[in-house]
Amino acid sequence: MRPETTGKLYLIGAGPGDPELLTVKAVRVLRECDVILYDRLVSREILKYARSDAERVYVGKHQGEQEITQQAIFELIARHSLAGRTVGRLKGGDPLVFGRGAEEWAVALEHGIEVELIPGISSAIAVPGLAGIPLTFRGVSQSFAVITAHCREGSTEDWSRYANVDTLVVLMGVANRAFLAQSLIAAGRRGDEPAAFIENGSLPGQRIVVSSLAGIAEGRIDVCSPAVLVIGDVVNLLSRLAPGPPVQSAQALEPRP
Numbered sequence: 245m246r247p248e249t250t251g252k253l254y255l256i257g258a259g260p261g262d263p264e265l266l267t268v269k270a271v272r273v274l275r276e277c278d279v280i281l282y283d284r285l286v287s288r289e290i291l292k293y294a295r296s297d298a299e300r301v302y303v304g305k306h307q308g309e310q311e312i313t314q315q316a317i318f319e320l321i322a323r324h325s326l327a328g329r330t331v332g333r334l335k336g337g338d339p340l341v342f343g344r345g346a347e348e349w350a351v352a353l354e355h356g357i358e359v360e361l362i363p364g365i366s367s368a369i370a371v372p373g374l375a376g377i378p379l380t381f382r383g384v385s386q387s388f389a390v391i392t393a394h395c396r397e398g399s400t401e402d403w404s405r406y407a408n409v410d411t412l413v414v415l416m417g418v419a420n421r422a423f424l425a426q427s428l429i430a431a432g433r434r435g436d437e438p439a440a441f442i443e444n445g446s447l448p449g450q451r452i453v454v455s456s457l458a459g460i461a462e463g464r465i466d467v468c469s470p471a472v473l474v475i476g477d478v479v480n481l482l483s484r485l486a487p488g489p490p491v492q493s494a495q496a497l498e499p500r501p
């Protein structure tokens with residue numbers, strides 16, 4: 245602890261889940277931290293890289309039921325850093341990809357706190373890749389976009405923006421999956437376009453559910469969070485890059501009445 249000075253905030257990406265996908269720099273920096281504020285999707289094994297005397301604070305939020313508000317997290321960062329402590333803000337994937345890391349960065353700067361980003365491997369790219377779905381592939385996909393479906397049900401969003409992207413990656417897309425798929429089809433994406441949910445990517449419980457976009461729109465897909473949804477013809481590469489079980493496990497439900 246450095247009580248005489250203002251501390252420092254490290255925004256640290258924890259990667260998609262597999263603890264070995266943490267960066268070397270993240271491991272080094274975790275040893276420097278006096279306090280670790282960690283999220284729900286951070287593998288607990290990663291916390292072993294923190295010093296034994298470091299304070300470990302869980303600040304995870306569940307979709308729907310907020311356990312701790314974002315404002316409370318801002319306050320924790322400010323309080324610990326202004327007390328001269330080095331704070332490690334450990335977030336799943338990369339802190340700046342749908343992780344509110346940039347907001348925490350800005351708030352810390354407003355308080356005069358030094359900030360350093362330690363990027364992480366984002367689930368948006370690594371989870372499909374590990375499953376055998378590359379986001380780009382010569383002749384199949386020349387572009388991709390990463391979007392979130394969180395809080396979008398009933399929104400007046402212009403979905404046509406996503407109609408012409410070759411590969412669409414959706415984070416936080418489990419709960420609103422049917423609405424999302426219906427909206428994308430209405431905006432011009434093909435109903436027979438292949439799609440895959442990758443649940444618990446990079447972790448022992450990884451499961452892949454392959455469908456068509458129409459199958460998702462009709463509520464025929466059973467999937468649990470966390471999962472990355474990939475939509476596009478690159479999904480067909482699964483059979484070439486990761487053939488056979490245990491990688492593929494499709495589970496389709498009967499259409500909802």
Ligand SMILES: C[S@@+](CC[C@H](N)C(=O)[O-])C[C@H]1O[C@@H](n2cnc3c(N)ncnc32)[C@H](O)[C@@H]1O
Pocket residue numbers: 259260261285335336337338339340341342343365366367368371414415416417442443444445446447469470471472473
């Ligand atoms: C709040 S966002 C944070 C994304 C994170 N910053 C990143 O770069 O991966 C959480 C979403 O990431 C995706 N996700 C994170 N880890 C995952 C994993 N191991 N397997 C599948 N999806 C994952 C899910 O869509 C989940 O709902």
